[in-house]
Amino acid sequence: MANFDYKLLAALAEVIELQSFELAAQKLFISQSAISQRIKALEEHVGQPVLIRNQPIVATPAGEQLLSHFKKVKQLEHELVPLLSPDQPIKPMKISLAVNADSIATWFIDAITPVLKNHLVELNLIIEHEERTLDKLRSGQAIGAVSTIEKPLKGYRSFKLGEMEYCLVASKAFAKKYFPEGVNQNSLKMAPAISYDHKDDMHVRYIARHFNLAASEYYCHSVRSSEAFIPLAKQGVAYCLIPKLQIEQELIAGQLISLCPGKELVETLYWHSWVLVKGVNKKISEQIVSIGREKLAH
Structure with a gap:
């Protein structure tokens, strides 16, 4: 196969993004x-489709590999251009990271803030479930990811960050109303819960493990904001499974109480980054690993 025409790869990247x-x-x-002609030319060049023209538009496995390659090349180019052409105006480096919502709500912003303050970066944070963030690396949409999966993809490496501890909480008034005799199968069937969305199986796994209830046996609000879980729980309209790190003050103040002490759920988090990461990307990666290990339990 001849060398790639990067105008064709750029077209693919923009259509997907x-x-x-x-x-x-x-x-x-x-x-x-x-x-359209560039996408067609790229497909003819590699001998197979590179994207599926549906809604949403998605890359094929071949397209994902091309996107991943293109993103890596662009990262390397951004680091090299200032060295070769110091007088050329500096453009923001585009960096896409895949992160779970609970990390965003607790420790991740502290990790990336120093780099954002000191470097010209155009950041794209892709919020995805911790079990699925690696899909964004695989598809070429992100260059780094926080995940509960330890094994890295080919060309990437993983670093253990620490453990995120989750506990089931509610307000005292909610617990008195729905759990007067404690949390059990019968009381859970009548109490409104909160989950991130229909793909969020953490709550489902927790309830199934400790109370042997299927998701169809109780009802659950879907709220795509980890931060929104706290005011909803404090207002006494629902109970939720939430990182203990996120509600330390609420627990101390008694605004929220643990419903099931001793039945916490622990998820181990890992940071995945490209093996050849350097420059600003390397600084971000180092900060994420450092702050993650500082904030998360070990």
């Missing part, structure tokens, strides 16, 4: 027809 041939064309200052 913007989810639109029209918007990708505008971004690259070419016609929509030209974008």
Whole structure:
């Protein structure tokens, strides 16, 4: 196979990121027809489809490999250009990271803030379940990820960060109303819970493990914000499974209470980054590992 034409890879990357041939064309200052022709040329070059033209537009396995390669090349280029052309205006480095919502709500912002303050970075945080963040590395959408999976993808390496401890909590008024005789199968069937969304199986796994109840046997609000769990629980409208790190003050103040002491859930988190990471990306990676290990239990 001949060398890649990176204009074709750029077209693929923009179509996937913007989810639109029209918007990708505008971004690259070419016609929509030209974008389609570039995708077609890329597919002819590699001998197979590189994306599936559905909604959403998704990359095929071959397309994912091409995207991952393209992102890595762009990272290396960004580090090299200032060395070769010091007088050229510096453009923000685009960095995409896949992170679970609970890490965002607790320790992750502290980890990336120093780099954002001291370097010109255009950050894209992709919020995904901790079991699925590696899919964003695999697809080329992200260059680093927080995950509960230890084994790294080919070309990446993983670093253990620490353990995130979750506990089942509610307000005292809620516990008095729904759990007057304690948390059990019968009381759980009548008490409203909160989960992140329908893909969030952490709550389901916890209840199944400790109380032998299936998700269909109780009801649960879907709220796509870890931060929103706390006011909802404090207002006494639901109970939830939440990182203890996120509610330390609420527990101390008695605004929330642990419903099942001794039945905490512990998830081990790992940071995954490219083996050849350097420059700003390396600094971000080092900060994430350092702060993650400082904040999370061991």
